Amino acid sequence: MDPIANGDYPHTMRSIVGDRLPQFTPEQSKMLKGSYDFVGLNYYTANYAAYMNNSSAVNASYLTDSQANLSSKQTYNFGIFFILFLMMFLLTRVRTFAEI
Numbered sequence: 001m002d003p004i005a006n007g008d009y010p011h012t013m014r015s016i017v018g019d020r021l022p023q024f025t026p027e028q029s030k031m032l033k034g035s036y037d038f039v040g041l042n043y044y045t046a047n048y049a050a051y052m053n054n055s056s057a058v059n060a061s062y063l064t065d066s067q068a069n070l071s072s073k074q075t076y077n078f079g080i081f082f083i084l085f086l087m088m089f090l091l092t093r094v095r096t097f098a099e100i
Helices: 002-006 011-020 026-032 079-098
Strands: 048-051 068-071
Antiparallel strands (some): 048 068
8 A cells, every 4th residue: 555655665665575576766755655546455364463573584575575474274164055045045036126
């Protein structure tokens, strides 16, 4: 969010990612800042994050830049079957009320 809201990446991100992160020219930064019309958030899953000191620059990548150890707990067991049931229910309702 920072690049489109503030025109640049946060300082903490720059310190972790270093020169692998592109630099914006002042003109690019000005064009980028506030350039969004809409921001949406999709929430599909939740993870627990714990700090992981990853000071090894040898294996630095976008996978280790977060410096977090992620874990999750499976709490949703319905999966695709819930969606299938919902779609069947909706189809039945549409057919019922579409009969004229």
